[in-house]
Amino acid sequence: MSSSPSIAIASGKGGTGKTTVAVHLAAWLAGRGHEIQYLDCDVEEPNGHLFLKPEIKAAEPAAIPVPVVDMNRCTACGKCAAVCEFNAIAMLKKPMVFPELCHGCGACTLVCPVDAIREEPRDIGTVETGLAGPIRFAQGRLNVGEPMSPPLIRAVKIRRDPAAIALFDSPPGTSCPVIATVRAADFIVLVTEPSPFGLHDLTLAVETFRPMGLPFGVVVNRADPADERVQDFCRQQEIPVLAELPDDRRVAETYARGELLFDRLPEWRDRMAALWARIEERL
Amino acid sequence: MKVVITSSSQTLAEPIDMHFGRAKYFILADTETGHATAHDNAQNLHAAQGAGIQSAETVAKLGAEAVITGSVGPKAFRALQAAGVKIALVESACPGTEALRRFKDGELPVLDSPNSEGHWV
Amino acid sequence: MKELVVISGKGGTGKTSLTASFAALARKAVLADCDVDAADLHLILQPEVRRRESFVSGREAVIREADCAGCGRCAALCRFEAISAVARDSDGARVFRIDSAACEGCGVCTWNCPAKAIDFPERTCGEWFVSATRHGPMVHARLAPGAENSGKLVALVREQARETARQSKRDLVLVDGPPGTGCPVIAAVTNANAILVVTEPTVSGFHDLSRVLQLAAHFRIPAAVCVNKWDIHPDMADRIEDQARSAGAVPVGRVRYGPEATDAQRRKLAVVEAGNSPLADDIRVVWQNWLDSTAESGEKESR
Structure with missing residues (x-):
């Protein structure tokens, strides 16, 4: 393989x-001497740092390009406002830009017949990078009140170094921020739990990822021998179950404190080893 | 003076639509002659975002000097201000005719800052 | 209420x-x-x-392959990495496709396609x-x-x-x-x-x-x-x-x-x-x- 694999945890x-799965997989792989990059793409609620406790070395703003109209050149033709699909430019007496609605597509700049529109960056969040022991760490942090996360997710993902195994911690759900995260990943690990809610939302995730043609497998967390509905679903759908992690109050308590499980529950090392072996055979 | 009244129907006899950005109709009325015409705002009703801004643009294009409505979000407010359109407020969804009469009598407060957060940013 | x-x-x-x-x-x-x-x-x-x-x-862009000349202008202009060449046709021209999941619905490709080969229908979400x-x-x-x-x-x-x-x-x-x-x-x-x-x-x-x-x-x-x-x-x-x-x-x-x-x-x-x-x-x-x-x-x- 010319470059190391990238795995999205969704x-x-x-x-x-x-x-939990993402940080333990990262820590276990790093402990085995693999070069690891942990990229937290859950930019609305980035939490991996609470467990990996990286030393952040750099914080760079992430921005999208938004238009600025040079009123001396503008002929008030209105083409920029007409072309904007996002209603970010209103044609009043002259064009008025609403940068918070702009998706940064560049349509207005391209359509302006007199080159009166240039673009300026508008910050939507921050990309922080650093080291958590041997793990190379990056996370996006969306500004509070900012609606648009995919550009920030893309800004996190361009930190990817093909020489390292990359783990993308995805936002939950199946909508556009998730798609932005899992795109171009080599494999998706879907973490679910054996409850009606867990199974229902897993079904939606499968409906989303299957048409994208990306390979994926399922981790059943808080597995309960009395409830095998997720495993049954996976068998029917021919989806590999990569791991079953047992329900254990000690896991919840350790997680609550932001600690890794390996000290208190050393068997989690074996669990991660087994999980990685199942992932690797599918890459 | 030409004013726009936001409405859920095409006639001034019906109640005002209290939301500026996603109002179904704009009724353009002449305060002197009483002549009124209805203009469909359906496209903005379905806009993914920025409905208030586009509504402001429509009001400006209709040549209105004031708009009578119930609530205006921050972006629509900025757009209406830039277009020099005054915003007069009714506190409840009264018939358009009543709103127009009260506007002519100077009974309606003129908005000097947005009074709605908008449906979402 | x-x-x-x-x-x-x-x-x-x-x-x-x-x-x-x-x-x-x-x-x-x-x-x-x-x-x-x-x-x-x-x-x-x-x-x-x-x-x-x-x-x-919103809308999404869809290329009509029969009308596409394979010039690649759409892919060059798209800022959302939604358009890529997926194959070559029998004449050796590149075949471009739009990844619906990545399309932002901005219309840049549609308006700027020299062959007018990109449709822009409404999107059922x-x-x-x-x-x-x-x-x-x-x-x-x-x-x-x-x-x-x-x-x-x-x-x-x-x-x-x-x-x-x-x-x-x-x-x-x-x-x-x-x-x-x-x-x-x-x-x-x-x-x-x-x-x-x-x-x-x-x-x-x-x-x-x-x-x-x-x-x-x-x-x-x-x-x-x-x-x-x-x-x-x-x-x-x-x-x-x-x-x-x-x-x-x-x-x-x-x-x-x-x-x-x-x-x-x-x-x-x-x-x-x-x-x-x-x-x-x-x-x-x-x-x-x-x-x-x-x-x-x-x-x-x-x-």
Whole structure:
């Protein structure tokens, strides 16, 4: 393989243990001497740092390009406002830009017949990079009140170094920020739990990822021998179950404190080893 | 003077639409002659975003000097200000005719800052 | 009319389980599931759909391959990495395709294609429903897989729920909101009368709560906080309530950790419908405290 694989850790439902799986996989792989990059793409609620505790060395603003109209050149033709699909430019007496609605597509700049529009960056969040022991760490932090996360997710993902195994911690759900995260990943790990909510949201995630043609497998977290509905679903759908992580109050308590599980529950090392072996055979 | 009244129907007899940005109709009325015409705002009703801004643009294009409505979000407010359109407020969805009469009598407060957060940013 | 919204910041804290119980306790509410990306409330409330509408939002670009000359201008102009050459045709010209999931719907490729070979149809992004449940009318939705969760569908579900409340003369709308702090959450909370943040006593819960309370302050909405599974980490539960107070939010109670939540879910019941339990008692207290804390804002007309 010319470059190391990238793995997205996602989940249809929030709170199923996506970050738990991602940080433990990262820590285990790093402990085995692999070069690891942890990229937290859950930019609305980035939480991986709470467990990996990286030393942040750099914080760079992430921005999207928004138009600025040179009123001396503008002939008030109105083409920029007409072409904007996002209603970010109003044609009043002259064009008025609403940068918070702009998606940064560049349509207005291209259409302006007199080159009166240039673009300026508008910050939507921050990309922080650093080191968590041997793990190279990056995370996006969306500004509070900012609606648009995919450009920030893309800004996190361009930190990807093909020489390292990359783990993308995805936002929950199946909508556009998730797509922005899992695109171009080599494999998706879907973390779910054996409850009606967990199964329902897993079904939605499968419906989303299958047409994209990306390979994926399922991790059943808080597995309960009395409830095999997720495993049954996976069998029917021919989806590999990569790991079943047992329900254990000690896991919840350790997680609550922001600690890694390996000290208190050393068997989690073996679990991560087994999980990685199952992922690797599918790459 | 030409004013726009936001409305859920095409006639002034019906109640005002209290939301500026996603009002179904704009009724352009002449305060002197009483002549009124209805203009469809349906496209903005379905806009993914920025409905208030586009509504402001429509009001400006209609040549209105004032708009009578119930609430205006921050972006629409900025756009209406830039277009020099005054915003007069009714506190409840009264018939358009009543709103117009009260506007002519100077009974309606003129908005000097947005009074709605908008449906979403 | 009063509109109360349950959100969580971090996902999976028990927001929907609590909302289902609140629906049972409120009796005369209209319910709105605004977690359109991972809607689960219907699994408990088992709605009977009375009205079904498709949700159209924005547009998407589609290349007509027969008319495409393979010049690649679209791919060069697209800023969303949505267009790429996927093959060559029999004449050796490149064949371009647009990844629907990545298309932002900006139209740049459409307007600038020299061969005018790119269509720009409206995009169906999901469906919404008005239904009947055992606890009153419910408005809910389903976002198409991979669709843009623009907040517009959330706003639409809320608007329909308010309309349903007006028609059915109910004076409470109870909203199950989305997780996070982005666009869907903003759409779920703007102009609401009050929000309840359901959090958990974990480092993640603590971290995400601070972001979500900033959001509440930003939009000037009275916020209450409930610590779910509080006994997993009692010290953190204390810290979370302190944090809530200092951010101007009101702690309205704690719910203990227990298997009753998932058990009730498996029986398609809200916890308070599934028999007496300490967990159910906790939830009743939280609901009453939250209602009391919103009493003052109740007179303000929800927009």
